[in-house]
Amino acid sequence: MTEQELQQARTAKWRLDGHPMRTIEEARTFLDSVGFCLMYPTRPSLHLPTFVGAWVGEDDRLPMPQHAFADPRAKEAMALMVRALRAKLAYEALLMDENNPFLLSPRLFPFFYALVGERNPKLAPRTTNRSGYSQLACDAFQIIRRHGPISKSKLGEALGGGLSDAGLDRALRELWAKLRITRVDYREEEGSVWDELTRWAPNKVWEGVSASLGQSLSALLSKYVDSVIAAEPEEIEIFFSHFVPRSKVRDAIKVLLAARELSYLPMGTRSLLHITPRREVLPARLRAQQAQ
Secondary structure (H helix, E strand, O other): OOHHHHHHHHHHHOOOOOOOOOOHHHHHHHHHHHOEEEOOOOOOOOOOOEHHHHHHOOOOOOOOHHHHHHOHHHHHHHHHHHHHHHOOOOEEEOOOOOOOOEEEOOOOHHHHHHHHOOOOOOOOOOOOOOOOOOHHHHHHHHHHHHHOOEEHHHHHHHHOOOOOHHHHHHHHHHHHHOOOEEEEEEEOOOEEEEEEHHHHOHHHHHHHHHOOHHHHHHHHHHHHHHHHOOEOHHHHHHHHOOOOOHHHHHHHHHHHHHOOOEEEEEEOOEEEEEEOOOOOOOOHHHHHHHHO
16 A cells, blocks of 8 residues: 555545535444544644544545634534434544544444543542542532533533633533533533433443453554554554553554454555455355365
8 A cells, every 4th residue: 555545545434535424324424434533623633534524525624623613614514413412323522622522433432431431430520639520520510410411501500600611611621521421412502511421321331331441442443543544553652642541552552463453554664554454264165166
């Protein structure tokens, strides 16, 4: 494979080849194919498909998160994303920036939960030195648990006056980062609507709780390589380092190489990892004929 062939393969898989997605079914198919994606491109760029790119159907001057509010293409793509969330054809998580949603297919979401979510989600978050939750986050969670789904504005009212938007955003981010809550809708007059994840998607949460960390990381890593077609180990580590220690990523790569799930693909002076091609197993009768 050449560099040009790699880019062409990514362009086709990421729907940047002039065939944009428009329907909820096409959005489901896209997410099932790539496994996960960001809503918008990033700087510095990550080797990852984007939902807005698949909506536009090309990679020319796609809106960045800070400019999305003024771009009609971003608004249309966001409307389709919200429909996918409502239908549970996509699940949203916090990867780097709350303004740039990280979307996962239903099949892969439990594996992501296993790596970043709470192992005992029945217990409400508490403020301890190691929990990472502020008192405001704990109070917000209790209200969401009792009254959710609830919009950010109504949540602020329930928490009492005097709260700043920044403070409430920070509390929601603490809960979202560990998948205690999730955005389940967006209403123009009220903004984002939040619910407790165990209520919104109980089966996905318990699948994640029961999945092993090694199995989950291997599944996500394999899907990432499948989505980008081929990648350098350093590129894989950079992406996964946003939620997993790099040492664990290197260990997972070694395991997949040993199992021959991944293999090296030479490309010029570089060695990239790709999914090991499956060999077709011929029936015994045809193997015997070939041997003759």
